[in-house]
Amino acid sequence: MSALPAPPSQTMSSVVCCIDDLERSALARLDKNTNGYYNAGADAEQTLKENVTAYQRYRLRPRALVDISHVDLTQTVLGHRVSMPIGVAPSAMQKLAHPDGECANARAAEAMGTIYTLSTISTSSIEEVAAAAPKAVKWFQLYVLKNRDMTQRMVERAERAGFSALVLTVDAQMFGKRLADVRNGFKLPPHLSLANFDEEYKKNVKGSVEQSSGISHFVTSQFDPSLCWTDLAWLRSITKLPVLVKGIMTPEDALLAAEHGAGGVIVSNHGGRQLDGCLAAVDALRPVVAALAGRLPVFMDGGVRRGTDVIKALALGAQMVFVGRPMLWGLAYDGQRGAQLALTLLRDELRLAMGLCGEQLTALGREG
Amino acid sequence: MSALPAPPSQTMSSVVCCIDDLERSALARLDKNTNGYYNAGADAEQTLKENVTAYQRYRLRPRALVDISHVDLTQTVLGHRVSMPIGVAPSAMQKLAHPDGECANARAAEAMGTIYTLSTISTSSIEEVAAAAPKAVKWFQLYVLKNRDMTQRMVERAERAGFSALVLTVDAQMFGKRLADVRNGFKLPPHLSLANFDEEYKKNVKGSVEQSSGISHFVTSQFDPSLCWTDLAWLRSITKLPVLVKGIMTPEDALLAAEHGAGGVIVSNHGGRQLDGCLAAVDALRPVVAALAGRLPVFMDGGVRRGTDVIKALALGAQMVFVGRPMLWGLAYDGQRGAQLALTLLRDELRLAMGLCGEQLTALGREG
Amino acid sequence: MSALPAPPSQTMSSVVCCIDDLERSALARLDKNTNGYYNAGADAEQTLKENVTAYQRYRLRPRALVDISHVDLTQTVLGHRVSMPIGVAPSAMQKLAHPDGECANARAAEAMGTIYTLSTISTSSIEEVAAAAPKAVKWFQLYVLKNRDMTQRMVERAERAGFSALVLTVDAQMFGKRLADVRNGFKLPPHLSLANFDEEYKKNVKGSVEQSSGISHFVTSQFDPSLCWTDLAWLRSITKLPVLVKGIMTPEDALLAAEHGAGGVIVSNHGGRQLDGCLAAVDALRPVVAALAGRLPVFMDGGVRRGTDVIKALALGAQMVFVGRPMLWGLAYDGQRGAQLALTLLRDELRLAMGLCGEQLTALGREG
Amino acid sequence: MSALPAPPSQTMSSVVCCIDDLERSALARLDKNTNGYYNAGADAEQTLKENVTAYQRYRLRPRALVDISHVDLTQTVLGHRVSMPIGVAPSAMQKLAHPDGECANARAAEAMGTIYTLSTISTSSIEEVAAAAPKAVKWFQLYVLKNRDMTQRMVERAERAGFSALVLTVDAQMFGKRLADVRNGFKLPPHLSLANFDEEYKKNVKGSVEQSSGISHFVTSQFDPSLCWTDLAWLRSITKLPVLVKGIMTPEDALLAAEHGAGGVIVSNHGGRQLDGCLAAVDALRPVVAALAGRLPVFMDGGVRRGTDVIKALALGAQMVFVGRPMLWGLAYDGQRGAQLALTLLRDELRLAMGLCGEQLTALGREG
Numbered sequence A, B, C, D: 001m002s003a004l005p006a007p008p009s010q011t012m013s014s015v016v017c018c019i020d021d022l023e024r025s026a027l028a029r030l031d032k033n034t035n036g037y038y039n040a041g042a043d044a045e046q047t048l049k050e051n052v053t054a055y056q057r058y059r060l061r062p063r064a065l066v067d068i069s070h071v072d073l074t075q076t077v078l079g080h081r082v083s084m085p086i087g088v089a090p091s092a093m094q095k096l097a098h099p100d101g102e103c104a105n106a107r108a109a110e111a112m113g114t115i116y117t118l119s120t121i122s123t124s125s126i127e128e129v130a131a132a133a134p135k136a137v138k139w140f141q142l143y144v145l146k147n148r149d150m151t152q153r154m155v156e157r158a159e160r161a162g163f164s165a166l167v168l169t170v171d172a173q174m175f176g177k178r179l180a181d182v183r184n185g186f187k188l189p190p191h192l193s194l195a196n197f198d199e200e201y202k203k204n205v206k207g208s209v210e211q212s213s214g215i216s217h218f219v220t221s222q223f224d225p226s227l228c229w230t231d232l233a234w235l236r237s238i239t240k241l242p243v244l245v246k247g248i249m250t251p252e253d254a255l256l257a258a259e260h261g262a263g264g265v266i267v268s269n270h271g272g273r274q275l276d277g278c279l280a281a282v283d284a285l286r287p288v289v290a291a292l293a294g295r296l297p298v299f300m301d302g303g304v305r306r307g308t309d310v311i312k313a314l315a316l317g318a319q320m321v322f323v324g325r326p327m328l329w330g331l332a333y334d335g336q337r338g339a340q341l342a343l344t345l346l347r348d349e350l351r352l353a354m355g356l357c358g359e360q361l362t363a364l365g366r367e368g
Ligand SMILES: Cc1cc2nc3c(=O)[nH]c(=O)nc-3n(C[C@H](O)[C@H](O)[C@H](O)COP(=O)(O)O)c2cc1C
Pocket: A037, A038, A039, A051, A089, A090, A091, A092, A119, A120, A121, A141, A169, A246, A268, A269, A270, A271, A272, A301, A302, A303, A304, A322, A323, A324, A325, A326
């Protein structure tokens, strides 16, 4: 087991051995509004729960007597070398978890040698994150706004700041109904702001973004619900970066992504926060991989909490998985050290699971 | 999110964000007898529960990058324009929920632009409801009595009062065994009466309807257990209104309905109140739709509690769904405003789910 | 609802509306030893539980608009007219439930017009039961003893006393391991005795039957573990009565029963008291019915608690079902009146379920 | 029921009727560290639980009217006669359960006429165990160390001491992540030691084996992760004993074992302690048996807690099952007498289940 950074308090109960421990710890540290915002899923939260539990329906078939003295987790992803097939998914407003927010998270990814994805609606700006983690492989997650100028400016800034791919999120043109946020009247606290939006732009929407009516109203008012496949051409016309389409859940859409020039797809249901009752993320993987048949790299996120989850996603054809909430729980636990702990736990568990499977990923069944 | 009518009391816990909240609220407001009558199912209540949970076995497959800036929920149903594919199912004795009873419920449907179905055994009369909601699309639900004269008079009154369809309920020729009602000795309180029955008629059965031996005995004694398909011809001979057959659960019966000149079928198991252990309503939908192959419009009710339930029923081939208990819970919560709140919540959730599915209803799987 | 016999005490909580109520009531009335003996199943009690829950996996498909004014439950079984397809299964030592024991139970069956099956190891004798319920259709359940003379004497007595069939139980040549009985050290109380055994015979085994080492040791020592199909020929040679084979769970054995001249088979796993982990009784029905293809009548017992359970068993091909524990709970509740109440509840529920299914038993699906 | 050895205390609650009772009892007797070490599984403990519950998905089909007066459980296994198809699986450090440790366990197996398997990392030495149970059929479980000399010495000692087979464990080249052990900081108490390791050898690793950093670090440092199929040839070259490969979970590896000269395979997932999320042990049995088609004997362990579990494994093609934790619970309960009680309970349950199945093992279905 690798050395763990010392937890904030050294009592027995605070020892963190797995992501579940980080989750429990974060629950105790964060306020009700932040816990609601971070952990909630849409409506009845069926998909939120199934994202996590669906992995249990796949069974690993361990292979024996394979030399596993050198389990290798490194990957080449869109031309960049990464230390493991586990990256950081974009999640909004990370300063709610820790004052160092996105910068701490990005530094954790940098230290671990993996990819950090920055959200459009982050509380640290594109430039701040680039400065904080200059050597990290960084991707920028894009929400296309009704205001295309503002959208284009963000893309250009990300490209300029050294981000190496765009992640176009396509499952949030309307905003999921998360009951915890509705009940809590969730809004960004006054000392935080959406750092990627120009002062100019923000002045107009300030009332709605950072004050009473909250994030839901902001999205409804700013995001472009008319976005469609042809807009991918526009996006590709304004950037040289590869565009990954995030939020693909069907083989039909995976093929459309390939046809419209995407650089890859990320199978994701937004962590169960958007359409409740849709497939679990891991269950959507196999048909997408089969349809694409290698035309595009396939990534995924949703519900990854253990090394054995990662290995199952890889065996189903994902090149790499991304984790959302575990990084937020890590941040809440201990800033960059906590975020790094989350990645360390998953990496060590993955290496172990790889070894115990005899490094064979082809063998995998699904059970009752 | 649309503006919600203010709830009766403004404490935090009374905020209603979804139908489950309305249910909880009604449970606290209504007396034991009414709660028993409204919420119970037959026998072991397996079907009652499965009506609600069966939706979870269907998985939505969200489609991405579709222009969803104009999600349109309007429908033309039997020649009438309605604002959404969600209507009000017939349920008996609505004054138990609120003094305004059926009239409030009908006005809610009118305000929302959808269909109201009045029960034969309502506590407001056909004429009162017609006067209260003159512009609503109104259907009259018919129980055929042994006394065919009385039955015919009701049909004629409904037609005269502007109701535009008859809903012939065929799953209650005997009365389901609901343990809560048996235990509570459920009966209509003295200040309420079955308003569609003539004074003359009621005098004879008064003892049993509104006094001690309760609704079960009334049904047993008044409803006609010999009713069969040929009676549909009789019914069509006394009215010009289209006759929808409510309580169809098999493709065989759907075809019989078509052969006997029904104007449509309503897939329903009476909210799990009649034959326990029968199929969940939503599970009966696909075979019925397949058998009819478009010969008749197919409607359904049973267990609809969320927008995603509606979308699943639509994807399985229903033209429109109806809700029973949610309207009663809404009435109990705040009369017409509460009933309207129920419809508003469902409509907004449906619109959102439609958007997040890219308005594609064909894609739907059923899982383990 | 039919008039119920008044329960022993008239408090609200003692009102019995279904078999579950009888079960609860009996649990409170009987001592630990008797409750253990009556209610336990073998080992982990998986089969005990599944016998009851397996019915839920079958779904009824209600048929509409059938004239159900005359639902007829009568049957002709082995040449005798019975009022309904629900009879009384053999169960040992019924005086543990009520001083009137087997006689009360048999009188209840007589009053309801159905079949009573008397166990070999009853606390009332063949002759006493015959005298108590002279008009009942009575069957005698036989355990074949190592001592064939004693066995033959019982058969002859039953024939002489007017019993009209023998029920040969074939699933208890060894005695199931019921943990409750092992823990309680279950034995027959001193004031009761196994009434069908001659004084002569009992003198020899008295120590083990009615004293400390209990029923398990008695069975092990007296029952014949070498019993096999050829013994059926012997049994048929000493009686003119038809021999039903009770405890058939496979189509293979059903065919062997037909080949060896059985008069019918009773699909049963002894109420989950013998081989834990075997099929639920209702799940064994369809293959047996299919294999026999009408060559022999098929009966069943195990887990019947509601009218809808009965209808499912009938739809799967049983001609009649039998109930074990419900009768014991009824006896414990109120002697003959309680036993009659159990049969009344089931009959009324069956008639209702038949009506709500449109009296069509062919339509039945099995779900997830 | 066979006579049980008297339990340590004679209160009612301490009566042990089945393995579950032994488990409960051990839980109360052992300290937290030992309970953690003995009972934990890897990670989320899905496989730990499924090893036990998977048996419930198989249904026994009892056959009737077979002469079962002489149920025979004896077996010939690798040329040795054993009294029943239930043996003792290797488990480390049995002195944690009882001061008599491995010797008591081996004597229990000897008394019951079955096989004892001694772990490499035992707290009694090969020679001590051989002396304690000279007549037992004894197998030696081998972990191949990086230090091949030390490994070879152990093999030679086992052969010399009269062990009749080697059990090569192939599922622990890396050490499973058992959260209880991580949290408890599990280590061997100072008065115990790994008895098979020479003083010389132990001096070098003492710090890690028997002190603070615990067993996990020892395994990581001593066991050889490069072990592969060709090493089986090496092992066979240094011993005349047959080599059974333990930890086979796939038909692919079963065939590799046959090709590389194994004397048999043991289907096992190490009691759910290594790769969480892999198949339940009993579920892996059928494909392995089918692939081998009789070329090698197939044994299994994992989750056996009842006689009906054994019969299911036999019906799926295992020649014999082994039990791990039940023996440790037995030891904790009452040393050799407790271990013998565990084997007695299982043997008696198996004999009964065999009888109730009519000694037919071919008939077996798998359900829902
Ligand atoms: C609090 C939170 C905020 C998120 N914000 C964004 C976002 O701004 N953009 C985006 O594309 N996805 C966002 N996501 C979705 C994540 O990128 C990812 O799909 C999801 O969290 C994966 O599931 P997991 O949390 O179970 O790992 C967010 C998720 C969470 C939990």
